[in-house]
Amino acid sequence: MIYVITFMVLVMLAGAIAACRFKDLLNAVIASCLVSLMASILFYFLQAPDVAMAEASIGAALVTAIFVIAIRRTERQE
Amino acid sequence: MRQLVSFILIVIIAGGFFLCLDGIPFGISKTSVGDYYKENGVEQTGAVNIVTAVVLNYRGFDTLGEVTILFIAALGLGAVLSTVKDKTKGEITPTSLILWAGCRFLFPFILLFGAYIFLHGHLTPGGGFQGGAIIASGFLLRYLGCPKKRINKSCFTAIESLGGIIFIIVGFIGLATGGFFLFNFLPKGVANTLLSAGIIPVIYIAIGFKVGAELAGIIDGLIEES
Numbered sequence: 001m002i003y004v005i006t007f008m009v010l011v012m013l014a015g016a017i018a019a020c021r022f023k024d025l026l027n028a029v030i031a032s033c034l035v036s037l038m039a040s041i042l043f044y045f046l047q048a049p050d051v052a053m054a055e056a057s058i059g060a061a062l063v064t065a066i067f068v069i070a071i072r073r074t075e076r077q078e
Numbered sequence: 079m080r081q082l083v084s085f086i087l088i089v090i091i092a093g094g095f096f097l098c099l100d101g102i103p104f105g106i107s108k109t110s111v112g113d114y115y116k117e118n119g120v121e122q123t124g125a126v127n128i129v130t131a132v133v134l135n136y137r138g139f140d141t142l143g144e145v146t147i148l149f150i151a152a153l154g155l156g157a158v159l160s161t162v163k164d165k166t167k168g169e170i171t172p173t174s175l176i177l178w179a180g181c182r183f184l185f186p187f188i189l190l191f192g193a194y195i196f197l198h199g200h201l202t203p204g205g206g207f208q209g210g211a212i213i214a215s216g217f218l219l220r221y222l223g224c225p226k227k228r229i230n231k232s233c234f235t236a237i238e239s240l241g242g243i244i245f246i247i248v249g250f251i252g253l254a255t256g257g258f259f260l261f262n263f264l265p266k267g268v269a270n271t272l273l274s275a276g277i278i279p280v281i282y283i284a285i286g287f288k289v290g291a292e293l294a295g296i297i298d299g300l301i302e303e304s
Contacts, residue, residue, distance in 0.1 A: 049203035050129045053195070057211035062293060065218050069300045 005045060012038040023078045025071050033064040124266030124275040125200035133205065134278045138260035142245060144207075145285060149242065152292045159299045173223055181223025188216030196286030200275040206282040210289025217294040221301050229298055234291045241288025248277050248284075 015034040022028040036059030043052035107113065115132055123131040133141055196209030220227065252261030260277070267274035 050127075050205065050208070053204050053208040054211065057208055057215060061215045062211060062218065062297070065215075065297065066300060069297075073300075 001045075005042065008038045008042055012042075025076055025078060026068065029064055029067040029071065032067075033060050036060040036063070120269055123262065123278065124269055125278050126270050127200055127202065127205075129203070130200050130205055130278060130282070131275075134281055135260075135262060138249070138281070141281075141285075142249070142260075145242065145245065145288065148289065148292060149238075152238075152296055155296055156299060159302075173225075178223045181219050185216055185220050188219065189213055192216065192286070192290065196282050197279065198272070199282040199286075200278045201270065201272070206285025207289055209282075209286040210291075211293060213286070213290035214293030214297060217290075218297050221297060225301065228302075229294060231295070231298065234295050234298075238288050238291040238295070241284040241286075241291070244284040245281055245288075248281055252277070 012035050015031045015038070019028045019031040019035065022031060036055060040052045040055040040060060043049075043055055115128055115136065119128045119131040120126060123135040125131040125135065192209045192211075192213035194209075195204040195212060196206045199205035199209070217229065249260040252263050253259050255261060255263045260281075262276040262278075264276035264280070266276050269275075273279075
């Protein structure tokens with residue numbers, strides 16, 4: 001179990017760094033979506049299913065969609 | 079050079095935070111209020127899900143504040159979007175029949191799932207905010223499948239206002255009957271059944287509709303502009 005959680009935290013860190021470093025904003029949004037998804041699974045492991053549901057539906061789904069729509073409206077490259 | 083300096087500053091700040099948080103034991107509750115909720119929550123509120131009992135019963139007034147914040151955010155977004163004048167009505171790429179049929183097939187099930195989440199907020203994990211967000215993601219899927227089909231904006235605004243008004247009216251009925259705002263005036267019923275926990279299901283239904291309509295309205299406004 002501890003290895004799974006360590007792997008997920010490492011994926012979160014990699015996603016967060018990638019979201020900052022990517023020049024293509026669409027890729028950055030997908031990387032930040034990965035962070036939210038992993039955070040939601042971690043909340044579930046930490047026995048907080050209420051927060052996990054909110055994080056998965058808002059952080060991973062709606063925020064990503066709103067950012068993608070905003071990128072479509074503006075420029076894709078940084 | 080600048081990157082090096084900022085990196086060193088971040089390391090110093092992180093070290094400071096680590097030193098501050100190092101002395102606090104992790105996972106051990108320092109206050110007794112959490113234990114009080116766990117021991118007396120089911121008995122006092124009738125809700126099996128203690129998180130819901132805290133959110134809507136012990137801390138119901140805070141939830142009203144949260145709902146207001148979401149309302150103000152949606153209002154601000156609407157005000158910003160309404161100033162954008164050049165509505166470049168580009169050609170909407172028609173989606174394929176398979177995608178549209180799949181979205182149409184999934185849409186009612188997503189709505190049903192969202193309704194299940196907020197109806198069972200006092201029994202299982204979840205609640206009005208989560209259920210509303212799931213309903214809004216159903217509308218998002220529908221927009222991705224067929225951008226031409228629009229929601230009725232005025233109907234959604236009416237649902238949103240009605241949800242907020244029901245929340246406040248329930249609170250004032252509690253004020254009139256029990257003496258304080260959001261008093262649980264309905265019978266608590268048998269714990270672990272659907273019709274239990276007094277006003278909690280009523281308020282969560284109102285919040286579910288309100289949040290769902292609000293977030294769907296935000297998505298509608300954004301897609302309309304793009």
